[in-house]
Amino acid sequence: MDNVNQFQQLATAYATEVGTKLLAVILFWIVGRWLINFVCRMLQRVMERQKVDPTLMRYIGNFVAVTLNIVLVVAILGYCGIQTTTFAALVAGIGIAIGAAWGGLLSNLAAGIFLVVLHPFKVGDFITAGGVTGTVKEIGLFVTSINTPDNVLTMVGNAKVFGDNIQNFTANEYRRVELKCQLNGSADHVAAMQLLREKLALVPNVLATPAVEVEILDFTLVGPVLAVRPFCHNDHYWQVYFDGNRTIREALAAGGFPAPMPAQMVLVQNQQ
Structure with missing residues (x-):
């Protein structure tokens, strides 16, 4: 009977110790995570006040969050009696294995640092x-x-x-929109070029400076091909692109220019 009571006392003491440690670990994890989030928020506010670039700010925030989470896990393991030196060796071994399996991991990390710095x-x-x-x-x-x-x-x-x-494409103030226009071989290319310069300049968001460029780009069997090049801000590129194509079609049709049609010359030779 005494042995049973002694076993019960040992079991109760062990369960109490384990339960206490488990509750402490949960409490440490909750408090630690809250502190990490608090530090990250404070760091973000400080960098925002200093007007740090958003790219660098996110990069530093991610690095600090990962580092603090690793420290928290190591601290909890140390509290539980697990040798952190063994854990560190295990992490190092895992890191070597990961590095061998994914050789580009460190190169991606180094490249990310260069992207932020340069x-x-x-x-x-x-x-x-x-x-x-x-x-x-x-x-x-x-x-x-x-x-x-x-x-x-x-x-x-x-x-x-x-x-x-x-x-x-965002680094410069404006960019050039590349358009083409096929003319009929019998069309007055000088009049067509002047008409397109005037009409393209009226398209919304097309810049007055630099002016719209319209020049002969190439020659085909159908006729000359014009390079039509308006300039606009990067945000309006596709709007100017589509509006420019529509303007080319409507301006030439309204100006009475013949539609480009493939033509072939057939020679008929009578044999006596």
Whole structure:
């Protein structure tokens, strides 16, 4: 009977100790997570007051959040009696295994740092990088998030972005819209060019300076091909593109210019 009572006392003491530690771990986790979120919010407010670039701000916020979460986990494990040195060795071993399996992980991290430091683009810019064209949503630790014009969020590895050509369409104040116009071979190309310059200048959001460019680009069997090039802000590119094509069609039709038609000359030779 004494042995049973002793066993019950040991079980009760062990359950009490485990329960106390479990409650403490839960409490530490909740408080720790709250403190981490509080620190991240305060850091974000400080950087906003200092007018830090949004790209750099998100990058630093992600790095601080990940670091503090690792510290919290190590602290909880140490409280539970788990050797943190063993845990650190385990983490290092896992890191080596991950690095061997995904050799590009560290290169993506390094490329992300260079993207933030060299600043070839920022969040909100419209770019082409890594074979993807769209608006930059976020420059993360390992990937850059780009929202394409057809509203598809695409993740591109930072190493691919940094190692490839980068086109930043937002960096300059304006860009040129590339349009073409096929004329009939019998059409008065000088009058057509002057008409298109006047009509394209009236399209909404087309800039007065630089002026609309209309010149002969090429020659085909149908007739000359005109290069029609209005200038606009990047935000209005597609509106000017589509409105410009419509204006070309309507202006030439209203001006009485003949429609471009493929023509062939047939020679008939009578054989005696």
